Amino acid sequence: MSLLQNPVMRAEIVSVGTELLLGQTVDTNATKLGEVFAEFGLIHTHRQTVGDNAVRLTEALRLALSRSDLVVTIGGLGPTEDDLTRDGIAEALAESLVIDEDVASHLKNLFKSRNIPWTESQLRQAQRPPCAAPIPNPNGSAPGLICRKDGKVVVALPGPPNEFNPMVDGPLRSLLQEMGDGMIISSRFLRVVGIGEAALEAKIFDLLSLPDVTVAPYAKVGEVHLRLTTRAESEAAAESPLRQVEDQIRERLGDAIYATGNLTLPGWIVQELSRHKATVSVAESCTGGLLGAQLSSIDGSSAAFSGGIIAYLPTVKEDKLGVSRHTIECPDHGSVSARCAEEMAGGVRHSFGTTIGVSITGVAGAQPIVENGVEKPSGLVFIGVAGPTGTGSHRHFFPGNRETIRKRSVQMALVSLRMKILEVLGS
């Protein structure tokens, strides 16, 4: 992404909070911010984490300011004695804190409207260095801060993710646009399934080093996301170069791209099924409900997802899904087999009266199982899909521990379900 870098913009994160050092909290905020910095092509070479201590915070900020143009702090903006980020920033910028009267009266009104008793300590949240402008916080009480001094910018963001994330996506992104050279940064995500990261990179290798559009792959569980980014004078001007590269990628990857933007694979499935007034049910063995949990994680999924059977025991596969005794007991098949997966998918589809039925059966335990005299290794998983165009199954082998095997099983079941939806309903 070298060509996106604005050579004058170096950015650094200072994460603040003793809980981060004690290992009580994982710093996912810094990860998110790093992704945004990368998207804007900023040079981002260091991150510091310090506890709730004003002296150490001031030192960290001075070090950051000595090598970066933009310093963003995360956390330490609350009303308690431990919330020292405002103090640290003021000290590092050689300023004294003042009360922002607008913020103070906003806070008092907020407390009144929520019927929470006002205490003077809340006023800490209205403090700012004179060089700072507050960033409104619609999701909490403490505002963020944008401090500009001597050509440097210090931004203070709150730590709770429900306050942090909107402030990054709104005001911070606007600031990064404004701090740039007048050009805007425009991005889009292509979401790819059914092809590994290495194979994908091989297919689009030449597109990973284009002069005007950066293409960055992010590997996820069973998916790869491609971020296309360009700099342009306007969103309209960015459209053409992004579209051109997207078209080239689509030509090479075809159906493997299931969505652009924020639509997840379960989201795509629920959207497509709902749009066609079609439904799905699930029959799960080794995943024990994880596939249903994924589908039902989407708000509004009840239009497309009817439910299913968790058939953790072979007897449940027979009783509730109509898997035949022969399939369960035959050495050629068994409860972990292609035929069992197909009978499970067909059984749940029939029982729930849905357009499509999906099933998962496999060995997720650390040890292989032996059924009907045949050993089935850990990681062997069959995924069945039944629909109006017929019933089929895929055999998979997932190395890894129980959690990995189950997650990949669910992901591949979603991929198989997607292929069936394309086959049955069209795209």
Added chain:
Amino acid sequence: MSLLQNPVMRAEIVSVGTELLLGQTVDTNATKLGEVFAEFGLIHTHRQTVGDNAVRLTEALRLALSRSDLVVTIGGLGPTEDDLTRDGIAEALAESLVIDEDVASHLKNLFKSRNIPWTESQLRQAQRPPCAAPIPNPNGSAPGLICRKDGKVVVALPGPPNEFNPMVDGPLRSLLQEMGDGMIISSRFLRVVGIGEAALEAKIFDLLSLPDVTVAPYAKVGEVHLRLTTRAESEAAAESPLRQVEDQIRERLGDAIYATGNLTLPGWIVQELSRHKATVSVAESCTGGLLGAQLSSIDGSSAAFSGGIIAYLPTVKEDKLGVSRHTIECPDHGSVSARCAEEMAGGVRHSFGTTIGVSITGVAGAQPIVENGVEKPSGLVFIGVAGPTGTGSHRHFFPGNRETIRKRSVQMALVSLRMKILEVLGS
């Protein structure tokens, strides 16, 4: 935890990897290491994160060494040109890298035994500063390093969690013991459910500042974990003070403590049911399989967990669980009601022939639902439990988004299931 601190031991983490700064990887390793530092009572006030760059890594190490006795690096130990941690450490310690012949021949044998062609670049992993001793890595190729110079210790650990975690729990813990004053650090975890963190702290407030045993609460979703730690001359000598505090806590919290050590709540449930040859089945509406996924996440859970019904639609509640039409359609009840939860729990218990049946029904969507003319708000959840001693339900209200509501629903269903197990099977 101030009394555990050994005043001469200051520790600092330097996380290495451009992927951490780009936001492609969350630094969970540093979180884990922070927890271990806290457990050993080390003074831990800074963390640095740098990319794969030898100059910046060396600078970060020099800064860390200027203020800490122990510096632990994470990542950058692989065989590629980007793996520069060994180079950075050598430079910061003013040493030159040498090849460790034992490690080199171990690597060659490893590659031979795995039938992987040997390339000379792999030899980078055998390099070390002369002051360093390698830490064997049974889960990967690159060894860790313990470097001792001028009274300072630098430890280099690999980044992949499956290599990092065992190296922390084994060799690093041993080193921390050894670097101490001859005293050992002994800890135990008490796992608490069914009582919030604030209420719990109020009950054991006086025990949070004892002179010899530190008690640190860690809030998890629907649980609190208490870590009891003491310093003693031996594990045997630690037993008595830890036991004394544990007894006091048990006296105050009683049944709320469900386990000590690493046993999770689903793990406890599977263990207790298996021990009594009892079984459970689930009927899930708004959680869509998440409860079954939790129970089946335990290796060996098939002895205790038979499966269940994902009854995402009201018709499925009737057809598969025998919930009465009256319950679904009556304004006093509906599909989100105590009676529906109880009928679901009883229905799945009957249908699957298990000792206990557990159900969840509620509103996880962002919008309230209206059924039979009655509005049910987002976050309203009923959990039903049916067993040989009878059937009951609990009404909950969980504020938050869809994910939070579903997670807390599952956690409270596990808590209710635990209470039923205690009631039916005894403790």
